[in-house]
Amino acid sequence: MSADLTFALRLADAADGITRSRFRAADLTVERKPDRTPVTDADTAVEDAVRALLAEARPGDAVLGEERGGEVGAGRAWVLDPIDGTKNFLRGVPAWATLIALVEDGAPTVGVVSAPALGRRWWAARGEGAWLGQDGAQPRRLTVSGVRDLGDAYLSTTHLGTWTEHHSREHYLALVDACWENRAFGDFWQHCLVAEGAIDLAAEPIVNPWDVAPLQVLVEEAGGRFTDLGGIARFDGGTALSSNGHLHDAALDVLRRD
Known part of the structure; x- marks a missing residue:
């Protein structure tokens, strides 16, 4: 497993620690962004925590996040969605995840999708395959279907x-x-x-x-x-x-x- 993928999984661990503690929390704070989409205190807390880890371990990399902005240019950039499926999250529906990608020269090379309420985490890196970890079981390598019609x-x-x-x-x-x-x-x-x-x-x-x-x-x-x-x-x-x-x-x- 590449160093960047290992680090991305570490970022997902940090995100999961926050989202698990705030999912279905009675005091969850929900606001509405200018585009009328919701944002919770968990969204901003996850992005801030991941950005702090990136600043410490990958200070030369750019960061683009849903809540704090940024941009992807030439070179390396981390792209973050602290909670994809915020509407599900705030309603108590377990289908939500933290999304983390490393983009290099405009193309994603590492991806992690962590959905702790579903007990699932997916990850991939160029040349290393795509994988699913589920409920502590041995990770399974993924292959798309063979349907042709x-x-x-x-x-x-x-x-x-x-x-x-x-x-x-x-x-x-x-x-x-x-x-x-x-x-x-x-x-x-x-x-x-x-x-x-x-x-x-x-x-x-x-x-x-x-x-x-x-x-x-x-x-x-x-x-x-x-x-x-x-x-x-x-x-x-x-x-x-x-x-x-x-x-x-x-x-x-x-x-x-x-």
Whole structure:
């Protein structure tokens, strides 16, 4: 395991210590950001703690986080989502996670997704594969599914309401109709399920870089594809499609259909 991946897992340990203690806390503080999305005291506490560890151990690296900002340029940068699925977190739903990625020269090279309330942690690094640790069991190496036809595919998104005019709801519903089954597992979890081979496609019309940076390397190291809805392999394009690779172009064709 590379030094950067080992360190990223250490960062996730620190984050889990905070999120576990604040999940379902009676005194959880919730505020609304300018974009009307919620933020809790746990979100800011996690990002501050991770930034402090980065400043100590990786002082030359840039940092981009959902709550404190920053940027990704040339060289090395850590991309943080302290709690992906904050709406779930504040409602007591256990499907949330801390997302940590190392981006080098614009491409994610390390990714960790830690979901302590689910008892799961996913991680990957370039050339080291994608892995799942669950409830103290021996880590399992991940491989995407072998499904090759949309008619046999399992599809997920986050929220149907986010499919707007630019990436229309009708196009997404056409993809739903083309697939065997669909759900809305949402956020990080659906892309992790693609990496696990449990589902075959996950599509999102609105994402931020911190929402998906670790998921790109996770899905790709599991043998799948991760692109924006234009088909470009990137985490910062504002949209996302992950797949087992076999179905990727067919799904893009449906989403682009006039």
